[in-house]
Amino acid sequence: MRIVFVASEANPWVKTGGLADVAAALPKALQKRGHDVALIMPRYDAKQILERAWPAGFGVQVPFDYRDQWSDVYFDESTGIPTFFIDAPQYFMRGKKSPYGEYDDGERFAYFCRAAVETMRVLGPAPDIVQCNDWMTGLVPAHIEVTYGDDPYWQGAGTLLTIHNLAFQGLFDPRDVPRFGFSPATYRTDGGFEFNGTASMLKAGLLASDMISTVSRKYAEEIQTPEFGFKMDGLLRARAKDLVGILNGVDYDDWDPRHDKHIAAPFSVDDMEGKRTCKMDLLSRFGLPWELDRPIYGMVSRLSDQKGIDLVAATATRLIEGGAYFIQLGSGSRQYEDMFQAMRDTYPTRVGTYRGYNDPLAHVIEAGADAFLMPSRFEPCGLNQIYSLRYGTVPIVRATGGLDDTITHFDRASRLGNGFKFYEYREDRLMETLYESLLTWQNQELWGDLRRNGMRDDFSWERSALQYEHLFAEILERVRG
Numbered sequence: 235m236r237i238v239f240v241a242s243e244a245n246p247w248v249k250t251g252g253l254a255d256v257a258a259a260l261p262k263a264l265q266k267r268g269h270d271v272a273l274i275m276p277r278y279d280a281k282q283i284l285e286r287a288w289p290a291g292f293g294v295q296v297p298f299d300y301r302d303q304w305s306d307v308y309f310d311e312s313t314g315i316p317t318f319f320i321d322a323p324q325y326f327m328r329g330k331k332s333p334y335g336e337y338d339d340g341e342r343f344a345y346f347c348r349a350a351v352e353t354m355r356v357l358g359p360a361p362d363i364v365q366c367n368d369w370m371t372g373l374v375p376a377h378i379e380v381t382y383g384d385d386p387y388w389q390g391a392g393t394l395l396t397i398h399n400l401a402f403q404g405l406f407d408p409r410d411v412p413r414f415g416f417s418p419a420t421y422r423t424d425g426g427f428e429f430n431g432t433a434s435m436l437k438a439g440l441l442a443s444d445m446i447s448t449v450s451r452k453y454a455e456e457i458q459t460p461e462f463g464f465k466m467d468g469l470l471r472a473r474a475k476d477l478v479g480i481l482n483g484v485d486y487d488d489w490d491p492r493h494d495k496h497i498a499a500p501f502s503v504d505d506m507e508g509k510r511t512c513k514m515d516l517l518s519r520f521g522l523p524w525e526l527d528r529p530i531y532g533m534v535s536r537l538s539d540q541k542g543i544d545l546v547a548a549t550a551t552r553l554i555e556g557g558a559y560f561i562q563l564g565s566g567s568r569q570y571e572d573m574f575q576a577m578r579d580t581y582p583t584r585v586g587t588y589r590g591y592n593d594p595l596a597h598v599i600e601a602g603a604d605a606f607l608m609p610s611r612f613e614p615c616g617l618n619q620i621y622s623l624r625y626g627t628v629p630i631v632r633a634t635g636g637l638d639d640t641i642t643h644f645d646r647a648s649r650l651g652n653g654f655k656f657y658e659y660r661e662d663r664l665m666e667t668l669y670e671s672l673l674t675w676q677n678q679e680l681w682g683d684l685r686r687n688g689m690r691d692d693f694s695w696e697r698s699a700l701q702y703e704h705l706f707a708e709i710l711e712r713v714r715g
Contacts, residue, residue: 235362235706237264237271240350242343242370244273246313248280248333249593251536252482252617253367253398256449259485261315263699272357274350277308277319279327286310287319294320294352298345299413305349307356318357320349334370340406343435344414347373351382360387363706365394369404372439373414376427379442381415392709395443397436399614400457400464401540404435430465440469444709445476447702449615450636454479462612478705481639482615483695489600489621496597501626503689509601509626516602519595520561520586529675530559531668532603532627534596534618537566537574542609542632547573548661553668554584561586561603563595600625604681605671609656609664613637619653623688628681629653630671632664640693644674644684652688 243249244257261271277283290309295302308319320326325342326333336342351374354361366374375393382388406414411421411433420426425441427433440446448454456462458471470477488494491509492502498515501508514524516532531553535541547570554560554577562574562585574587588595600606606622608631615636619629623640631637633655644651654671656663674680 235269235710236359237261237269237363237365237706238354238357238361239271239273239365239367240347240371240374241273241275241367242346243333244275244317247275247283247317248278250332250334251398252449252615255485255617256396256398256482257367258313258315259483259695260699260702262313262485263483263695264702265315266696267699267703269703272316272318274318274320274353276326276333276346277321278333279329283308283310283319286312287317290318292356294349294356296345296349296352297415298348303345307353318353320346320353322346322349340404340410340435341413343370343404344373344406344410347371347435348377348415350374351377355387360391362390362710363392363394365396366439366443367396368398369402369434369436369439371395372404372435372437374439375442375444376420376438377415380417380420390710390714392445392706392713393443394705394709395439395446397446397448397453397457397614400436400448400462400466401612403429403437403464403466405429405432406435408433437466437469440466440473444713445478445705446470446473447478447480447705449480449482450639451479451481452638453612453614453635456612456635480698480701480705481636481693482617482620483698484617484620484624484693486624486694489597489624491601491625494597494601496594497601498598501601503626503686506626506685512598512601513604514602516561516598517559517586519598520588522559522561522586523583525559528557528559529604529672530561530602531605531607531630532599533560533562533564533607534599535562535564535608537564537570539567540611541566541613542611542659542664543567543570545609545659545661545664546607549665549668550577552665553672554581556669556672558672559584559586561599563588563590563592563599565590600627603627604675605630608632608637610634610637611659616640620693623652623691623693626685626689628671628684628688630667631655632659633657640691644687646674646680649680649683650687651684652691653684 499508
């Protein structure tokens, strides 16, 4: 199949979260299965893009804001995936660390969506599948269905919108609907862009795409409920027959302690000696003493209530006083950033904290920690718990979304399971689980069995890519009869 993957970020170009990992790894896995895959994303002023992407030799006319605007297209295939970058300096060259959070995000990504559609029309025959990702690409299937609904070019193409996080919905001013290239009639309450008095790019994509996927089986169920549906649960229930949950995979080329270039020593399930070296390296990097009989609890996360940081705030002190190290990497809410710094000041020999994101250091934490905290309020898929399994770092998670799909609570009697899991979103439930993990740590034979269980799990992209392949075939059967 000819597959075009449209995304607002992708490794190694720009990354703010798991979407970038998926946008890098899934196209590669599909390509390995023999498909013709390309990626389209914005040309940000990120160092890697500016240095490695070159003019493709063509550009596109983009009908937008009541006129035609021009965008050059840049190109690179050093990752193995042909990647086309939409050049729009007025929108994507702003010298900011994050690609999101601008006052005109709606306009910026509405332009990108229309430019991506026009770029596909220039690249050659229509793709069989256009896979879009989150609200930033929601207007792509809307343009294919509404703007070009009668165009023979698109008649055999199928569209898939993948939800990575339903909480972000791409809201914009309804007055901008015609500016973005749609008839004002598309803004209406009965099946249009309207969403609680405003307009939503995500809703537009959910309505227009041939099918919808999300990044774990459990999350596909959860988003059809009022608790996790963010007021779109009714629409998703109405499209339940078109909604599929496919668990994200992991790119073991990047995340495997046997050949990870970022860590102090290699190790594997059959030879764990390097894990001890990585633990010492992690403690050294944070200026902590080498007390190797203490477990290290690591966390790499955006600091927000979605990630369960309020539960961590309520339990971390008792965990530390129970005998553990605690090492955290991430940024977000100023309240939580200051809290972790205060914790570091109070326990300078037991706590390490890094404010911001540092990908090599994330690898170091995965390799050197003994346990990994992910007590999320909701988690569409989660990748760090899967990374942790391969690195022999025991995940401690709440049973939600992909965390529930990937982690099985360890049973001390049968010695089956790959981590620790609690269900109710309450600090006492997390604390009970932390104490259980500390108790298990005291029996290193049990801990070794638990660790080996996780290291032997396989969450590679090959399995997920096969599921996407079947989904694409179903989409094409629907589209082409």
